[in-house]
Amino acid sequence: MIDNVGVAYGPVSALHGISLATSCGNRVALIGPNGAGKSTLLKAIAGLVPRQTGTIQWRGAAVKKWSREFAYLPQREEVDWDFPITVRGLVEMGRFPHLGLWKRYSDSDDNAVDHALQTLAIADLQARQICELSGGQQQRAFLARALAQEAHVLLLDEPFTGLDRNASESLANLLAALSEEGRLILSSHHDLDSAPDLFNECLLLNHSQLGFGPTTEILTPQLIAEAFTTPDPASDD
């Protein structure tokens, strides 16, 4: 549950008054114009930017800064793809929060990584460097890291941007399967046409919340017009 979350960059309020309650198994789209605060909200939930107001509750307890059950997948252009690391190395990073500084990387960690690689169907790519992957494979590699982390809440920033049709379809099926397994998916999304097929719930926002509920009920012409015509003074996406 997210209650009254707000974020400010210095004196500029990027986001205020976001409140929603949802549960595992849902796929929630964050929809709004460029600069509406979609990325900021995802980062605030992930603990990457400080929340100025509000609380986030997960499994009945307040999440102070970060929960290892939350995994954030950045926009593709925000990732340093030339970083010299293999797909397996990236997925192994998902085990770091469980291992801390001292714990030895054990067989069970190895199994979790193997399982994540197989679930995402990228086991045969594990020795490749991350820059050698296609757009869809890169998304899968980051999702595999989230699974290896045993995250239940997946925070995705525009995961469909730049993917071709096949890769988009395959990612859509994957997200559906992951939510059916009981994971909660929150994802910023810019394509209004595909949103109802991909996401069962939707948060419409433009710096503040304009509506939250089942996607088909929220994405009405009236609300969409309201969200996309409000002037947006800041830009963060």
Added chain:
Amino acid sequence: MLDPFHDPFFQRALLAGLLIGFTNGFFSGFVVVRRTALSVSALSHTMLPGIALGILITGTLTQVNAFIGALTAALFVGLGSVVVSRTSRVAQGTALAILYTTAFALGVAVLKYLHNYGDLEHWLFGDIRLVSSSDLWLAFGIGSIILLGSNIFFRPLLLTLFESDVAAAQGVPVRAMSYLLFGMLILALVTSLQAVGCVLSVGLLVAPAATLSLLTNRTPLLFWGGGLVGALGSVFALLLAYWTDIPAGPAIVIVLGTLFLLAFLLSPKYGLLPRIRTS
């Protein structure tokens, strides 16, 4: 051909080459991962005035003096470039280039007044054949600190370098990790000063892991493999220097540079020639 091994000077040089080569080669993994070879080059040149001023002020050269002098000068030039770029229209790279060359020139000028502490060439290109037992212990100590520090903090360091905001969210002290890397870099540079001097030390701190990056995708191999290339390359270079009578410091950098070139041309997967042949 084996007689250099019976020469105590050469034995010490070999041991120093192994220690310094491994330490610097291992640390070169971080330099390659961060892609900061140019700032390492700037820092290595900046050590010279730092050490020279340290001697000038205290009147004596000790390893502690050298470290503090190098660290102070590196901080001065590094932070100075940030201040200049933030308060003017000059880019940080430009400011860094001006500051470090000026600092280096000052170091050369100051050294002229320090006749008792070796000639300029010794500082610029090192002389591993003159290492003392205490130098060896220092190289061993610094190597241990760098290997321990890198390995204990390997996970948070890697995460900080890859995604510092995610690392920060997970509770990694990102700033402390950056200071740790900076401190270890200065330590590595101080040891390499003895082996290859301040002009060539950047070769020892970049080439080993860069060579490995052409041979493997596995991140840990950049570090351990870099250490091996640095150590074995230095030992081979010392033998080469003994047989051909060329200075040891340049020999080390020539050997490491040649290894890099060979990997660039011949690496089975990423080499230029195999790729030309398959295309």
